[in-house]
Amino acid sequence: MSDVLDTIALCWRLERRDGIAIGLTSHDRDLTIDGLLYRAAPGMTPSAVKRSDGLDADTMDVAGALTGAAIGEADLLAGRWDGARVVLFAADWTSETPPVPLGAGTIGSVETKDDGFTAELQGIAAALAQPVVEETSAECRAELGDARCRVAMAGRRRFARVISVEGAAVTLDAGEPGANAWGWGLLRWLGGGNSGLESAVAASDGATVTLRRPPVYAPDAGALVEIVEGCDKSFATCRDRFANAANFRGEPFLPGIDLLTRYPGA
Known part of the structure; x- marks a missing residue:
């Protein structure tokens, strides 16, 4: 069993939102898997992977060294890796055995310290923690030009x-x-x-x-x-500038919580 474990390398495939994908491995030399070159990154180590068959969110932390060739501190702080998709798997570098998937998700909070970083990997179950129903608001909750706003962005x-x-x-x-x-x-x-x-x-x-x-x-x-172009999400702007009051996703005339503090004659 120990001989088998000695030939296992951990690999990370990271895909940024701008389409750039890189591969990293804990092995002491570069590996090519499915056409992607996985650079040797011995400093990359994952925490215990928490997996469950329930509805609790699967999470994992990945710690590693900051390197200019792979993941630099400036790029982390700039937000290049925010929301990046990460796939973690184990591969036997001595054979053509298919890799064993260990986890997948997106990068959540990132913490830098000394000459390294720690990134939280959020699994697909983390989406279950999102609110199901939107809260009311005086401002529009849609984004200009999205499917709910429906403002044509051609020319904008x-x-x-x-x-x-x-x-x-x-x-x-x-x-x-x-x-x-x-x-x-x-x-x-x-x-x-x-x-x-x-x-x-x-x-x-x-x-x-x-x-x-x-x-x-x-x-x-x-x-x-x-x-x-942008929008300040106010009803007046939606109505007067975009002529889109019918699709305004807010409640500008709904009384707020300050109604509870009012008193007769105020």
């Missing part, structure tokens, strides 16, 4: 080039279609060091957009971005 997104960056203010070579049209919107980086990342837009004025936080990496002039 465009590609542009970065002219200059000063802190969180980014000047583009394209003007906005209306006053603060990009406010509450999204800026997707398609080139440069921030490629694959998204930045939330706080406000816009002409060709200048103010991000909610400065870019993670210093953008190069001429970097390609995609800018998408």
